[in-house]
Amino acid sequence: MNSTPTRDEIPQEYKWDLSTLFASPDEWNTTLAETEALAELLRERDPTTADDLHDTLSDLETLVRREQRLGLYVELRCNEDTSDPEREERRTEFRSVSNDVARAKTAVRRRLRALSPERVEELVCENDDLAGFERYLDDAVRMDEHVRSPDVEEALTELNHDAPERVFRALVNRDFEPPTVDGPDGDSVHVTRNNRRRHLALDDRAFRRRVYEAFRGELTASTHAIATAYAEKAKTQSKLAAVRNFDSVRERTFNKQSYPETGLRIDFPTDAHDALLDVLRSNLDPHHRFLHLRRDRLGVEELRPWDMQVSLADGDPPEIPYEEARQHLLAAVEPLGAAYYARLADFLDDRRIDVYETAEKRSDTTAYCPSSYGTGAYILANYDDDLRSLFVLCHELGHAMNTSYLREARQPLYATTPRPVEEVPSLLHELLLARHLIDTDRYRGHVFDRLLGTIDGNLYGTAMWSAFTHETYGAVEDGGTLTAERLDDIYADLHEEFHAPIVPDEYTRSGWLIGSHAREPYHFYQYVLGVVGATVIFDRLTDGSLSPDEYRDFLRTGGKKRAVETFADLGIAVLAADPYERAASVFADYLDEAPWA
Numbered sequence: 001m002n003s004t005p006t007r008d009e010i011p012q013e014y015k016w017d018l019s020t021l022f023a024s025p026d027e028w029n030t031t032l033a034e035t036e037a038l039a040e041l042l043r044e045r046d047p048t049t050a051d052d053l054h055d056t057l058s059d060l061e062t063l064v065r066r067e068q069r070l071g072l073y074v075e076l077r078c079n080e081d082t083s084d085p086e087r088e089e090r091r092t093e094f095r096s097v098s099n100d101v102a103r104a105k106t107a108v109r110r111r112l113r114a115l116s117p118e119r120v121e122e123l124v125c126e127n128d129d130l131a132g133f134e135r136y137l138d139d140a141v142r143m144d145e146h147v148r149s150p151d152v153e154e155a156l157t158e159l160n161h162d163a164p165e166r167v168f169r170a171l172v173n174r175d176f177e178p179p180t181v182d183g184p185d186g187d188s189v190h191v192t193r194n195n196r197r198r199h200l201a202l203d204d205r206a207f208r209r210r211v212y213e214a215f216r217g218e219l220t221a222s223t224h225a226i227a228t229a230y231a232e233k234a235k236t237q238s239k240l241a242a243v244r245n246f247d248s249v250r251e252r253t254f255n256k257q258s259y260p261e262t263g264l265r266i267d268f269p270t271d272a273h274d275a276l277l278d279v280l281r282s283n284l285d286p287h288h289r290f291l292h293l294r295r296d297r298l299g300v301e302e303l304r305p306w307d308m309q310v311s312l313a314d315g316d317p318p319e320i321p322y323e324e325a326r327q328h329l330l331a332a333v334e335p336l337g338a339a340y341y342a343r344l345a346d347f348l349d350d351r352r353i354d355v356y357e358t359a360e361k362r363s364d365t366t367a368y369c370p371s372s373y374g375t376g377a378y379i380l381a382n383y384d385d386d387l388r389s390l391f392v393l394c395h396e397l398g399h400a401m402n403t404s405y406l407r408e409a410r411q412p413l414y415a416t417t418p419r420p421v422e423e424v425p426s427l428l429h430e431l432l433l434a435r436h437l438i439d440t441d442r443y444r445g446h447v448f449d450r451l452l453g454t455i456d457g458n459l460y461g462t463a464m465w466s467a468f469t470h471e472t473y474g475a476v477e478d479g480g481t482l483t484a485e486r487l488d489d490i491y492a493d494l495h496e497e498f499h500a501p502i503v504p505d506e507y508t509r510s511g512w513l514i515g516s517h518a519r520e521p522y523h524f525y526q527y528v529l530g531v532v533g534a535t536v537i538f539d540r541l542t543d544g545s546l547s548p549d550e551y552r553d554f555l556r557t558g559g560k561k562r563a564v565e566t567f568a569d570l571g572i573a574v575l576a577a578d579p580y581e582r583a584a585s586v587f588a589d590y591l592d593e594a595p596w597a
Contacts, residue, residue, distance in 0.1 A: 003190065007080065007358045014322070016378055017351040021073040028073060028090075035066040036097045039104040046111055050126035057133050060108055061412040064262050067101045068372030070094055075370055079362040079380050080354070082173050099157050105263045106153050112140040113147065135560055136413050139265055143255070146244045156243065164233035165518040171222045171229070172364050179214035183207065191215045194363045194382045200309035201317060201386075205300075212306035216507040223510060227484035230517055234476040237521055249473045253522040258416035260371060264559040268420050272564075272574040273525050277470070279580035280463040280528070284498065286588040287460040290452060291501035297596060302503040305511075312452075312596060313445025322355055322383055325390045328442075329397060332433040335541055337548035340401070347377075347400055353393075357382035364518070366392040369399040373412045377403040387443065387450050394433045398426030402555050409556035418563035419523070420574070423458075423530025424537065425555060430454050431538045448594040455531055455587045462527040464498040465515060469522055487512050529567075532579045535586045536570055 007015070022028040042063060047053040074094045078087045115123070120137050124130045147153065172193065183189040184204045191199060191211050199211040237249045246252040254268040295303040297312040311317050320328075326348055333340055357363060363382060366389065371377035377400035383389045402425040406415040434451040438444055471490050472482060480486070488509040495508055502508075516523075537554075540546035557566050564574060572579050591597050 004192065004357055004359045007361070010356055010358060013351065014353075014355040015351070016076065016354040018073060018076055018378075021069060021076075021375055028070065031066055032070055032093065032097055035063065035070060036100055038063050038066070039097070039100040042104040043100075043107045045108075050123040050130060053123055054127050054129050054133075056108060057130075057136070057413070060105070060263070063101060063104060064412050065372070065374045067098060068260050069374045071098060072370055072372040072375065072378070076354075076378055076380070080358075081360045082169075082362055083360045102157050103154065106147065106157075107150075109140045109143070109263060110147060110150070110153075112137055113144040115141075117141065132411060133413070136264060139267070140263075142267070143265055146246065146252075146255070148243065152243070156240070164229040164236065167229040168226060168233075168518045169364065171226055172219070173362060175222070177218060179218045181207070181210040181214045192357075192363055194357050194366060195384065197309050197366075197388060198384055198386060200306060201311060201388075203310070205306070208306040208310070209304075213507070216510075216513075219513050220507065220510055223484050223513060226513055226517070227482065227487055230472075230487065230512075231476070231482035233517070233521070234473050234482060238473065238476050248477055250470065250522050253520060256419075256520070258418050258559055259422065260373060260416050262373075262413045262416045262559065264413060264416055266418050266420065267562050268418070269564065269575065272420075273466070273470075273522075275575055275577060276525055276528050276580055277463060277467055279577045280460065280584065281467070281497070283581060283584040284460070286584050286591060287456060287498070288501055289588070290456050290591060291499065293591070293597060295501060303501055304503055305505055305508060308502070311446050312449045312594075313443075314596075315445070317446055318387055318443045319385050320387060320390050321385055325383070325393065328390065328433065328436065329394055331440075332394065332429070332436040334436075335432060335548070336551060340548065340552065343404060344397065344401060347397070347404070352377065352400070353379045353381055355381050355383045357384070364516075367396045369396040369403075371400070371403040373407055373415045376400070376407060387446055391430050391433060391450055391454060394429045395426040398429035401425065401429075405552060405555035406558045410558045410560065414559040416559045418559065418566065419526050420529050420563035421526075421533065421557075421566050423526050424533035427454070427458060427527075427530040427534035428537050431534055435538075445595055448590075448596075452587075452590055452594060455535075455590060458527040459531045459583055459587060460498060462524040464494050465524040466522070466528070467494055467498075468512060468515070469524060473521060484510075528580070528583075529574065532572060532574075532583045533567065533570060535583060536572055536579075540570075 022031070038059060042056065042059055045056055047056045071094055074091045078091055081087060120141075124134060148156070176193065178190045178192045180188050180190055184202065184207045189199065191214055196211055196215050200208050202208060234249075237252075241249045241252040244252060246255070250270050250273065254270055254273070255265050258264055258266055291303060294307065294312060298307055298310060300307060329348070330341060330345055333344055361382070362380060365380070365382070367379055367381040369377050369379045379393070379396045379400060381389070381393055381396070383393060399422070402417060402422070406417065434447050437447040468491060472487065475486070476482060491512040492504075492509040495502075495504065495511060537546060537551065541548070541551065554566075554570070567574050
């Protein structure tokens with residue numbers, strides 16, 4: 001029987017070193033107390049002079065750095081072992097202080113909003129160092145109508161907004177009992193949330209069906225609990241949007257803080273989301289063509305849900321040990337210049353990646369990349385020695401490198417990437433990796449299979465999830481109730497529209513259960529924009545109209561500009577139809593280039 005190793009069984013070099021965050025629990029406790037004290041000080045401060053304002057904003061930057069570092073440590077430690085109550089207690093301690101920090105940020109921004117634009121201009125003229133904060137000051141004034149009185153803000157801070165997300169994580173991590181099925185050779189196989197994709201990629205179709213049905217059957221046992229958590233999250237988010245004078249959850253989400261959170265807001269137009277969905281729903285032909293190609297390559301009469309992970313390439317899928325993966329990752333970024341290559345090499349050597357899946361480790365994601373300004377990025381991975389793991393790790397390293405350049409170029413309040421832009425560097429990494437492997441004739445067919453799956457999933461797959469989010473949250477905002485049955489109906493209709501060539505089965509209607517519902521609502525759209533931006537940058541790097549130096553400058557932009565302006569600098573008008581039509585066309589071109597298309 002296959003089993004997941006314990007953390008102690010993994011060599012040190014494949015586990016992250018969190019001592020660079022905090023050398024000991026005592027150091028963490030000391031920093032927590034210092035952060036709490038500084039938050040209290042900032043809540044009471046009322047800057048009236050230029051020097052007072054500069055000191056306040058400088059202390060706010062210090063507060064942001066400390067909170068990010070504290071939170072990153074807690075998050076990574078909890079993800080190492082999702083069953084350890086002591087780690088959860090530390091997370092609870094942090095949440096309390098994080099609420100104090102949120103109050104301090106709100107208090108500072110409220111006092112900034114009390115300043116007229118003319119007074120702000122006067123203060124900036126009186127202290128040249130304030131010029132670096134002008135974008136932050138402008139953003140604070142812009143958000144004035146969405147901030148409530150001190151008493152209401154205090155009540156909002158005390159509310160437990162993330163309870164539904166924590167319920168969902170508990171259901172799919174701690175409370176999910178991995179089913180066991182008979183493997184192709186007769187041995188028993190555990191099916192976890194992470195390894196199911198590897199099992200679903202095997203040639204044995206009967207085994208794939210057993211894996212699919214066992215996993216989905218086990219997950220379906222929690223349908224009503226997950227539906228309740230989803231509905232409660234939608235209602236909570238809808239109420240928060242109304243309290244803050246937003247017309248919808250979507251509008252509020254498109255004006256939330258960028259990541260890492262510094263107080264700076266996204267400021268992205270909802271019309272861009274409408275354009276994205278409308279254009280892609282009108283350009284589904286390349287996606288449907290890809291699904292028909294899959295059916296024909298597999299030689300099946302009907303394409304079924306358990307056929308979606310099988311490689312379309314000939315031969316067995318490649319096994320890629322982590323050490324070999326490192327070599328490919330470095331070779332892939334050579335087009336970005338020697339400085340970029342060296343920086344990535346340093347990151348890989350610095351024990352910032354927790355490489356392998358272990359018992360009790362967070363397993364609802366293949367990899368993700370949290371960060372803080374003071375310490376940079378870390379990557380939680382569940383590397384599985386396969387091509388998919390290689391590409392996902394490459395994706396997260398794109399985020400890590402973006403963080404690295406932001407830290408170098410921006411002061412803490414601007415060292416944050418607007419969410420509409422943040423997937424561009426990571427998806428560019430994947431395109432570069434694919435081109436490296438194709439040009440060196442490594443696993444050519446399998447790489448094309450992965451490349452097509454990446455673009456298709458991030459373009460059309462996330463567009464479907466964006467539509468699902470928009471329809472479900474819209475139902476709540478219109479006064480409706482989200483039950484498991486209602487969620488099933490919405491998902492089934494969208495599945496029929498987006499994935500018409502796939503013949504549904506008994507679990508298709510409940511496909512929404514596997515969504516990333518623990519994340520913030522309306523996060524899927526940024527992956528579509530990631531494809532849009534990454535394909536443009538890739539083509540411009542290839543034809544020489546964008547240099548590696550100019551790309552690194554793009555990574556340094558961060559919160560200094562609105563996302564719409566950052567895209568415009570690349571020649572992308574996100575409110576128009578053209579960028580999304582172009583992305584669909586690029587996908588069609590890749591389909592034509594595939595060796596077995």
